[in-house]
Amino acid sequence: MTATPQVVVHRDKELMAQAAAARLITKIVDAQAARGTASVVLTGGRNGNGLLAALAASPARDAVDWGRLDLWWGDERFLPAGDPDRNEVQAREALLERVPVDPSRVHPMPASDGPWGNDAEAAAEGYAAELATARDVLNHGAVPRFDVLLLGVGPDTHVASLFPEHPALHERERPVVAVHGAPKPPPTRITLTLPAIRTAREVWLLAAGEDKADAARIALSGPGELQVPAAGAYGESRTLWLLDRAAASALPPQLYPPATA
Numbered sequence: 001m002t003a004t005p006q007v008v009v010h011r012d013k014e015l016m017a018q019a020a021a022a023r024l025i026t027k028i029v030d031a032q033a034a035r036g037t038a039s040v041v042l043t044g045g046r047n048g049n050g051l052l053a054a055l056a057a058s059p060a061r062d063a064v065d066w067g068r069l070d071l072w073w074g075d076e077r078f079l080p081a082g083d084p085d086r087n088e089v090q091a092r093e094a095l096l097e098r099v100p101v102d103p104s105r106v107h108p109m110p111a112s113d114g115p116w117g118n119d120a121e122a123a124a125e126g127y128a129a130e131l132a133t134a135r136d137v138l139n140h141g142a143v144p145r146f147d148v149l150l151l152g153v154g155p156d157t158h159v160a161s162l163f164p165e166h167p168a169l170h171e172r173e174r175p176v177v178a179v180h181g182a183p184k185p186p187p188t189r190i191t192l193t194l195p196a197i198r199t200a201r202e203v204w205l206l207a208a209g210e211d212k213a214d215a216a217r218i219a220l221s222g223p224g225e226l227q228v229p230a231a232g233a234y235g236e237s238r239t240l241w242l243l244d245r246a247a248a249s250a251l252p253p254q255l256y257p258p259a260t261a
């Protein structure tokens with residue numbers, strides 16, 4: 001496991017989204033070549049959706065075997081099915097309606113009018129059970145072996161629906177929990193926990209814009225994960241911060257690599 005992040009800075013958020021999409025295509029193609037399938041965890045938010053839209057617009061998207069890709073979500077806003085604020089709905093609009101994914105391999109988190117009704121705890125348990133059906137038996141894991149887990153970083157350093165000082169950050173056993181009283185609407189959410197996130201081979205954190213500059217600086221300065229959730233998000237073999245110049249503008253020089261564009 002590595003907590004040492006790599007930082008890549010792109011000129012602006014559009015180029016960041018395109019470069020991240022190209023990187024993700026390569027990663028999926030490589031995983032499918034090596035293991036037959038690939039497993040990716042999607043994020044909501046502006047940067048996550050920007051990446052998916054860039055992927056949809058890329059001619060290289062046809063290099064992916066969309067029928068051999070498992071898609072999961074890192075968090076969801078606990079709202080009725082079809083609500084435009086659901087991360088799932090936004091991901092479908094940005095990408096999933098435009099590529100031939102296998103619907104049985106697309107695993108959205110439950111909606112508040114789904115099989116568990118408005119009970120977010122039961123919905124979180126239901127999603128954990130769904131993850132368990134595809135779990136990594138060899139590693140005795142509770143979740144599948146994710147190739148890439150995407151996370152948008154909020155201005156307050158939240159990732160997925162793990163907000164600073166919230167009880168979900170104390171979870172050490174369950175891979176999925178309900179969140180109540182989130183400071184960003186809607187207040188009720190479902191999220192993967194940090195231990196589940198950290199089982200991914202690679203974790204990619206996305207941040208663009210000046211309003212993310214302090215979050216990136218603080219998260220990369222080695223703080224505690226209870227105060228700064230993004231600092232606790234890292235992958236088994238790689239942790240990658242993908243930034244635009246505005247989001248990287250407050251980083252100390254030793255963390256700011258030469259611009260890649």
Ligand SMILES: O=C1O[C@H](COP(=O)(O)O)[C@@H](O)[C@H](O)[C@H]1O
Binds near residue numbers: 075077160161
């Ligand atoms: O509400 C959420 O916000 C974060 C970050 O969103 P952004 O628009 O500031 O990039 C996102 O990663 C998360 O999935 C989502 O539920």
